[in-house]
Amino acid sequence: MLLYIPLNDNITYEPGYRQKVIFNHDNYLGNEAALCIQGLADLNTNAVLKNSTQVSLQLLLRSLPAPKGMQTSQLFRLVEQSNSGNVILATYYEEDQEIYIQP
Amino acid sequence: MTPLTTASNPVKLKWTADASVAKLSETILKDLQVDADKMQEEGEDIDDNPKYQNNIQDPSPEVKVNQLIRFNLIHHRNSDSSIPTLKLFKSFTSALRSLDQFLLILPVNSTKQNLPALSNVTQINSTDQNRMLTYFKPYFNKQQYSLSGYFHVSSSLSLQELMASSSVYEWLEIKRYAIKQSPSNSEEMVQIGALCFSSEYIYREDPKMAITKHPSWSFPTLLEPPIIHLTKGDFQGLENSTKMIFVCSE
Numbered sequence: 001m002l003l004y005i006p007l008n009d010n011i012t013y014e015p016g017y018r019q020k021v022i023f024n025h026d027n028y029l030g031n032e033a034a035l036c037i038q039g040l041a042d043l044n045t046n047a048v049l050k051n052s053t054q055v056s057l058q059l060l061l062r063s064l065p066a067p068k069g070m071q072t073s074q075l076f077r078l079v080e081q082s083n084s085g086n087v088i089l090a091t092y093y094e095e096d097q098e099i100y101i102q103p
Numbered sequence: 104m105t106p107l108t109t110a111s112n113p114v115k116l117k118w119t120a121d122a123s124v125a126k127l128s129e130t131i132l133k134d135l136q137v138d139a140d141k142m143q144e145e146g147e148d149i150d151d152n153p154k155y156q157n158n159i160q161d162p163s164p165e166v167k168v169n170q171l172i173r174f175n176l177i178h179h180r181n182s183d184s185s186i187p188t189l190k191l192f193k194s195f196t197s198a199l200r201s202l203d204q205f206l207l208i209l210p211v212n213s214t215k216q217n218l219p220a221l222s223n224v225t226q227i228n229s230t231d232q233n234r235m236l237t238y239f240k241p242y243f244n245k246q247q248y249s250l251s252g253y254f255h256v257s258s259s260l261s262l263q264e265l266m267a268s269s270s271v272y273e274w275l276e277i278k279r280y281a282i283k284q285s286p287s288n289s290e291e292m293v294q295i296g297a298l299c300f301s302s303e304y305i306y307r308e309d310p311k312m313a314i315t316k317h318p319s320w321s322f323p324t325l326l327e328p329p330i331i332h333l334t335k336g337d338f339q340g341l342e343n344s345t346k347m348i349f350v351c352s353e
Binding site for chain 2: 001002003004006007008015019021024028032034077078080081082089091
């Protein structure tokens, strides 16, 4: 979900309005952290599942189920190519950091 | 004694009457005749109307056309700088100017293009803090030790050629900066909106594509639709801020 906020309205200069936007934005996203994946094929590459279904690598990674104890039902919240194009970024909630840094 | 000529009795000498010219013509004619006889003996055709090779080269000099380039400088993360912004501005623009004698540092703001451009090193060196802000738009208002921000130049070289040159490349490497070309060279990009609830890690090309391919993205009165660009930035509140994706347009 994305909500466009025009910045040329006078209301955007009101401190109360800006505070409300920041509060809603941070509450919706939570504390986001990201890990980098390098060397993986292009995210649009199709992978064939055991049942012969074809899915993109991006969708496959986003669908990986989360282990017990995590705040979300999927392992990664977002799987995106980085804007520089070098790596793939996978995001998760910072509160679940321990699960990702386990050896 | 040679009689003096005056305006009243001018001596009209024709060059054909000059003995030395006539003698030379006779010699050339003889040589030509000898050459023609030789060629005839060898069985070669003689062209009665010889064609003279035009050795005159195209006299029009190569005119280099200047192009307008907008770009931004980005200071690498985790790189310290104790050099004031004004000093960085002078050294960077001098490095650019040394490459291209036709280079002009133009005002960044498109509404201030009637102001004079910085066209030589003297003008660059005499620039003060206030004047610099006409030709350089920093990312932040109180930016004292960084040259991260926007530039607008006119050059006969492309941005790639400018970046590849030794002096600019060296400046960028030593001072730890990168150059990125602006999506629009005609006007500066300004923030027009923000995308609330957008992750800062989002691949920005995807939402940009979704916006520009949407059926409602049509501008019948314009020749071309406006260029938009998505950037990551801080949405500032009174006491705190948050990372957000901003929509910038011409």
